[in-house]
Amino acid sequence: MKIGIAGGIGSGKSYVCSRLQERGITVYDCDRAAKHLIRTSPDIRQRLSALIGPETYDTEGQLNKAAVAKFLLASEENAKAIDSIVHPAVFQDFLDSGIQWMESALMYESGIARLVDRVVVVTAPKEVRIRRVMKRDGISRQKVLEWMGRQMSQKEVRRLADYEIINDGKADVDAQLDHLLSDLQIQTDY
Numbered sequence: 071m072k073i074g075i076a077g078g079i080g081s082g083k084s085y086v087c088s089r090l091q092e093r094g095i096t097v098y099d100c101d102r103a104a105k106h107l108i109r110t111s112p113d114i115r116q117r118l119s120a121l122i123g124p125e126t127y128d129t130e131g132q133l134n135k136a137a138v139a140k141f142l143l144a145s146e147e148n149a150k151a152i153d154s155i156v157h158p159a160v161f162q163d164f165l166d167s168g169i170q171w172m173e174s175a176l177m178y179e180s181g182i183a184r185l186v187d188r189v190v191v192v193t194a195p196k197e198v199r200i201r202r203v204m205k206r207d208g209i210s211r212q213k214v215l216e217w218m219g220r221q222m223s224q225k226e227v228r229r230l231a232d233y234e235i236i237n238d239g240k241a242d243v244d245a246q247l248d249h250l251l252s253d254l255q256i257q258t259d260y
Contacts, residue, residue, distance in 0.1 A: 071170065071187045071188065071254065071256075072170050072171075072172070072185060072186040072187050072188075073170065073171050073172070073186055073187065073188045073189070073190060073254070074171075074172050074173075074174060074177050074182070074183060074185075074186035074188070074189045074190065075087055075090075075097065075171065075172065075173040075174070075189075075190050075192060076174060076175070076177035076178070076183075076189050076190065076191045076192070076227050076231060077175065077191050077192035077193060077224075077227065077237075078175065078199065078218060078221045078222075078223075078224050078227070079175060079199065079203055079214070079217050079218055079221060080194065080198070080199030080200065080201075080202040080203040080206075080214070080218075081191075081192045081193055081194045081199055081224070081237060082192050082194055082202070082237035082243075083173050083175065083192045084099075084173070085237060085243070086190075086192045086235055086237060086243060086247070087099070087171075087173050089243055089244060089247055090171065090247065093247070093251070095170075095171055095256075096169050096170075096171065097169070097171040097172065097173050098164050098167055098169040098171065098172040098173065099173050100160050100164070100172060100173060100174040100175075100176075100180075100182065101173075101174075101175060103160050103163050103164070104156050104159075104160050107156065107159050107160065107163060108133055108156065109132075109133055111159060113159075114155060114156065114159055115127060115131075117155045118138070118152070118155060121141075121151055121152070121155065122137060122138060122141045122152075123137070125137040126138060138152070143216075149220070153180065157180045157181065157182070160180075160182070161181075161182055161185060164182070164185060165185065172185075172186060175221065176221065176222075177189060177227065178222055178226075178227060178230055179221065179222055183230075188232045188233065188254065189230065189231040189232050189233070190231060190232065190233040190234070190235060190250060191224075191227045191228050191230075191231035191233070191234050191235070192234075192235045192237050193224055193228060193234055193235070193236055193237065193238075194236070194237050194238045194239075195238055196218075196224075198238055198239060199214075199218070200214050200215070200218075203217070233250055233253070235247065235250065
């Protein structure tokens with residue numbers, strides 16, 4: 071059974087995944103995989119450079135994050151164009167990995183939800199999420215809200231998901247994971 075971990079920016083998906091990993095469950099990180107593929111895949115490098123321009127990678131072959139972010143945030147069409155290059159590569163990499171669990175901030179937006187049997191959404195109140203991201207990334211509240219606005223609403227992801235893990239800083243995440251794993255009939259080393 072393949073299981074996806076979804077949730078918006080600042081919800082605490084990575085924390086929940088770290089708790090799963092402590093139980094011996096390997097979780098494929100779509101965001102990390104995308105960054106790796108963007109840096110290392112000759113096909114993606116060529117296609118992104120053709121789309122964005124020669125400034126996409128510097129003379130040493132390193133990704134110019136500022137140029138990519140500027141292009142990405144300029145329009146919804148630009149974001150979709152980048153996604154059409156990166157998402158299929160991540161999908162294939164996940165399938166090739168043999169890993170059963172996967173973490174994705176864009177579970178439904180990217181279409182990767184179709185590759186899993188169950189989706190678990192990690193949720194937290196909006197203000198908690200904003201504070202977490204501001205502290206983690208050292209960015210303004212406005213920038214966090216901008217990124218949140220590019221993602222499907224937490225309410226909609228919760229509606230589509232099969233399970234919910236509340237990560238508000240108060241609820242017992244481990245107890246929720248124990249219940250989830252029991253419900254999924256998954257044995258761990260924990």
